[in-house]
Amino acid sequence: xxxxxxxxxxxxxxxxxxxxxxxxxxxxxxxxxxxxxxxxxxxxxxxxxxxxxxxxxxxxxxxxxxxxxxxxxxxxxxxxxxxxxxxxxxxxxxxxxxxxx
Amino acid sequence: xxxxxxxxxxxxxxxxxxxxxxxxxxxxxxxxxxxxxxxxxxxxxxxxxxxxxxxxxxxxxxxxxxxxxxxxxxxxxxxxxxxxxxxxxxxxxxxxxxxxxxxxxxxxxxxxxxxxxxxxxxxxxxxxxxxxxxxxxxxxxxxxxxxxxxxxxxxxxxxxxxxxxxxxxxxxxxxxxxxxxxxxxxxxxxxxxxxxxxxxxxxxxxxxxxxxxxxxxxxxxxxxxxxxxxxxxxxxxxxxxxxxxxxxxxxxxxxxxxxxxxxxxxxxxxxxxxxxxxxxxxxxxxxxxxxxxxxxxxxxxxxxxxxxxxxxxxxxxxxxxxxxxxxxxxxxxxxxxxxxxxxxxxxxxxxxxxxxxxxxxxxxxxxxxxxxxxxxxxxxxxxxxxxxxxxxxxxxxxxxxxxxxxxxxxxxxxxxxxxxxxxxxxxxxxxxxxxxxxxxxxxxxxxxxxxxxxxxxxxxxxxxxxxxxxxxxxxxxxxxxxxxxxxxxxxxxxxxxxx
Amino acid sequence: xxxxxxxxxxxxxxxxxxxxxxxxxxxxxxxxxxxxxxxxxxxxxxxxxxxxxxxxxxxxxxxxxxxxxxxxxxxxxxxxxxxxxxxxxxxxxxxxxxxxxxxxxxxxxxxxxxxxxxxxxxxxxx
Numbered sequence: 186x187x188x189x190x191x192x193x194x195x196x197x198x199x200x201x202x203x204x205x206x207x208x209x210x211x212x213x214x215x216x217x218x219x220x221x222x223x224x225x226x227x228x229x230x231x232x233x234x235x236x237x238x239x240x241x242x243x244x245x246x247x248x249x250x251x252x253x254x255x256x257x258x259x260x261x262x263x264x265x266x267x268x269x270x271x272x273x274x275x276x277x278x279x280x281x282x283x284x285x286x
Numbered sequence: 287x288x289x290x291x292x293x294x295x296x297x298x299x300x301x302x303x304x305x306x307x308x309x310x311x312x313x314x315x316x317x318x319x320x321x322x323x324x325x326x327x328x329x330x331x332x333x334x335x336x337x338x339x340x341x342x343x344x345x346x347x348x349x350x351x352x353x354x355x356x357x358x359x360x361x362x363x364x365x366x367x368x369x370x371x372x373x374x375x376x377x378x379x380x381x382x383x384x385x386x387x388x389x390x391x392x393x394x395x396x397x398x399x400x401x402x403x404x405x406x407x408x409x410x411x412x413x414x415x416x417x418x419x420x421x422x423x424x425x426x427x428x429x430x431x432x433x434x435x436x437x438x439x440x441x442x443x444x445x446x447x448x449x450x451x452x453x454x455x456x457x458x459x460x461x462x463x464x465x466x467x468x469x470x471x472x473x474x475x476x477x478x479x480x481x482x483x484x485x486x487x488x489x490x491x492x493x494x495x496x497x498x499x500x501x502x503x504x505x506x507x508x509x510x511x512x513x514x515x516x517x518x519x520x521x522x523x524x525x526x527x528x529x530x531x532x533x534x535x536x537x538x539x540x541x542x543x544x545x546x547x548x549x550x551x552x553x554x555x556x557x558x559x560x561x562x563x564x565x566x567x568x569x570x571x572x573x574x575x576x577x578x579x580x581x582x583x584x585x586x587x588x589x590x591x592x593x594x595x596x597x598x599x600x601x602x603x604x605x606x607x608x609x610x611x612x613x614x615x616x617x618x619x620x621x622x623x624x625x626x627x628x629x630x631x632x633x634x635x636x637x638x639x640x641x642x643x644x645x646x647x648x649x650x651x652x653x654x655x656x657x658x659x660x661x662x663x664x665x666x667x668x669x670x671x672x673x674x675x676x677x678x679x680x681x682x683x684x685x686x687x688x689x690x691x692x693x694x695x696x697x698x699x700x701x702x703x704x705x706x707x708x709x710x711x712x713x714x715x716x717x718x719x720x721x722x723x724x725x726x727x728x729x730x731x732x733x734x735x736x737x738x739x740x741x742x743x744x745x746x747x748x749x750x751x752x753x754x755x756x757x758x759x760x761x762x763x764x765x766x767x768x769x770x771x772x773x774x775x776x777x778x779x780x781x782x783x784x785x
Numbered sequence: 786x787x788x789x790x791x792x793x794x795x796x797x798x799x800x801x802x803x804x805x806x807x808x809x810x811x812x813x814x815x816x817x818x819x820x821x822x823x824x825x826x827x828x829x830x831x832x833x834x835x836x837x838x839x840x841x842x843x844x845x846x847x848x849x850x851x852x853x854x855x856x857x858x859x860x861x862x863x864x865x866x867x868x869x870x871x872x873x874x875x876x877x878x879x880x881x882x883x884x885x886x887x888x889x890x891x892x893x894x895x896x897x898x899x900x901x902x903x904x905x906x907x908x909x910x911x
Contacts, residue, residue, distance in 0.1 A: 204456070205453075218452075221452045225455070225456050225459060228459035229463075231460065231463040232459075232462075235464075235467035235470075241470055243414075246414070247466070249865065253864065254418060254425075257421075258428075258448075258452050260854040261448065262428070263850060265428065265444045268435040268441055269432075269441040269442070272441055273438065283438060283522075284443075306891065306894045309898050310894060312898075
C-alpha cells in the first residue's frame with residue numbers, strides 16, 4: 186500500500202480533534218497544555234505533508250518556526266501554571282472562578 | 287522583491303535593540319530607579335513615531351527580507367497608531383510599575399517586544415511571518431496579563447488567556463497549513479496568484495483553511511463565539527496591560543484580517559465568507575452590548591464593550607467581503623475600518639488612562655460605583671472620561687459617532703453593490719446596537735456627575751504626564767469628530783496603498 | 786476506498802490480538818488467582834529486596850522546572866543553525882555569517898540576563 190497525502194491529513198485531523206477534545210474536556214492545566222501541543226503538532230504534520238506534495242521546502246521551513254513558537258508558548262504557559270500553583274495549590278481550571286459576571 | 291533591504295526595517299531593528307538594552311539595563315540599574323526605564327521606552331517609541339512621520343511616504347509598496355516584509359501606506363499608518371498607543375501605555379505604566387514594583391525591567395522589555403510584534407504584524411507579507419509576528423504579540427501579552435503573580439486574579443487571567451490564546455494559535459496554524467496545501471505557496475502575492483488559477487478539487491481545502499484561519503483571528507479580535515477570555519482577562523490583567531491589550535490584540539487582528547481579505551483571498555471566497563462573517567458580526571454586536579449592561583466592574587465593562595466594538599469593526603469586514611464579489615471596489619469598507627481603528631485606539635486609551643489615574647489615588651477600586659461623584663473629586667478627569675465614554679457610545683459629534691456611521695454606511699453600500707438585502711438587516715442591527723450601547727456608557731457618566739462622592743473621599747490628583755496624555759487623547763477624540771474631513775482623506779490615502 | 790482499508794487489516798488484527806491477549810491475561814489472573822489480603826508486603830513493588838525508602842511521587846523543586854524551561858528555550862534555537870548553513874549557501878557568505886552572529890548575540894543577551902538574575906544558581910548563597 187502506498188501512503189498518500191490523504192493518510193497524513195487524516196492523521197493530522199485526528200490529532201487535531203483529539204487535542205481539541207482534550208482542551209475542552211480536561212480540567213488539569215498541564216493536560217490542557219499537552220493537548221494544545223498536540224494540536225500544534227497536528228498542524229505541523231499537515232504542513233510537512235503538503236510540503237512533500239508540492240515538492241516545496243517552504244512548508245518545512247514554516248514548521249521550524251512553528252516548533253519554536255510552540256516551545257516558547259509551552260515555556261510561558263508552564264511558568265504561569267507554576268506561579269498560579271504556588272498561589273493556590275491547584276492547577277484545576279474549574280477552580281479558577283474568582284471573576285464572574 | 288529579492289533583496290534583504292535592511293534599512294526598510296529600521297523601526298523594527300530599533301525596537302529589538304531597545305528591548306535588549308532595556309533588559310540589560312535592568313541588571314545594572316539600582317532597584318529604585320528601574321521604573322524610570324518606562325520613560326526611556328516612551329521616549330524611544332516617540333522617536334520611532336517621529337521617524338515614521340518624517341520618512342518619505344511610500345508610494346508603491348516596498349519589500350524587504352526577500353518579500354517577507356511589506357511596507358506600504360497601510361503598514362506605516364498602523365505603525366504610527368501602534369507607536370502612539372505604546373507611548374501612552376508606557377506613560378501610564380511607569381507609575382503602576384513603581385507602585386507594584388518588582389521586575390520593572392522585565393515589564394518594559396516585554397512591552398517593547400510586544401510592540402515589535404505589532405510593528406511586524408503591520409508589515410507581514412507571507413503566512414509564516416504572519417504566524418510568527420502575531421504569536422510574538424500574543425506571547426508577550428500572556429506574560430503581561432499574568433504579570434502580578436502575587437495577585438490571584440492576575441494569575442487566573444493569565445491562565446485563561448494563555449489557554450484560549452494558544453488554542454487560537456493552533457487554529458491559525460492549522461488553517462495556514464491548509465491554505466499552503468491548496469496553493470503550494472506562502473507569500474501573499476504568490477498565494478493570491480495560485481488561488482486565481484486554482485483547480486476545482488482544491489477549492490474545499492482552501493475554504494477549510496481560510497475559515498480555520500479566520501477562527502484563529504476571531505479569537506484575537508474577540509468576536510463571538512471566541513470571546514470567552516475577554517471579560518476575565520480585561521478584569522484580571524494589570525490596568526495598563528488591559529489598555530495595551532485592547533489596542534494590540536484587536537488592532538493587530540483586524541490588520542491581519544484586512545490583509546488576508548485584500549491581499550490573499552480577494553474575490554475567491556466571497557460567496558461563502560459573506561454570510562458567515564455577517565452572522566458573526568451580528569452575534570458579536572448583540573452579545574457584547576447586551577452582556578455589558580449588568581456589569582459592575584469598570585474593567586469588565588470595558589471588556590464587554592471591546593467585544594461590542596469588535597462587532598462594529600466586523601461590519602466593515604463584511605462590507606469588504608461582500609463588495610469583493612464580482613470585483614467591485616471594496617474601498618469604503620477598508621477606509622471605514624481604518625478610520626474606526628484610529629478613533630477607537632485613542633478613545634479607549636483615554637478611558638484606560640482615566641482608570642489608571644483613578645485607581646492610583648483611590649486605591650485599587652474598579653467598581654463602577656466607586657466612580658460616584660468623580661465630577662466633584664476631579665473635574666478634569668471626569669470630563670475626559672465622559673468625553674471618551676460618549677465617543678465610545680457613538681454620540682455626535684465625537685470621533686466614535688463618525689466611525690460607526692462610516693462602518694454602517696459601508697455595509698449599506700455593500701448591500702446595494704452586491705444586491706444582498708440581508709446586509710441591510712445587518713446595518714440595522716448595527717444601528718440598534720449603537721442605541722443599546724449608549725445605555726451602559728451613560729450609566730457610568732451618570733454616576734460620575736449625578737451621584738455624591740463618598741463621605742471621606744479625597745480629591746483625585748493627576749501627575750503632569752498623565753494629564754498631558756489625557757488632554758492629547760481628548761483633543762484627538764473631539765478634533766476627529768468635528769473636523770473629520772482630513773482624517774477621512776487620510777484613511778482614503780492609506781487605502782490607496784493597500785492593493 | 787474499500788481496497789485501501791483492506792490494507793489496514795494486518796494492523797487491525799495486531800491491535801485486536803495485542804489488546805485481547807492483555808485482557809485475557811488480566812482477566813484470567815483475576816478469576817483464577819487468589820486474592821492476597823492482609824499482607825502488606827505483597828503490595829510493595831519489590832516483594833523481596835530493598836525496603837522502600839520513600840514514595841516515587843516526590844515533588845520536584847521549582848528550580849527544576851525553571852532550568853528545564855530555559856533548556857527548552859535555548860535548545861530549540863539550535864533548530865535554526867543547521868538549515869541556516871545548508872539552505873542559504875547561494876547568498877553572500879558575509880551577510881549570512883553576520884546574520885547568524887546577530888541571532889546568537891540576541892540569544893546571548895538573554896543568557897546574560899538569566900545568569901545575572903541568578904536563575905541558574907541551584908542553591909542560594911549563604
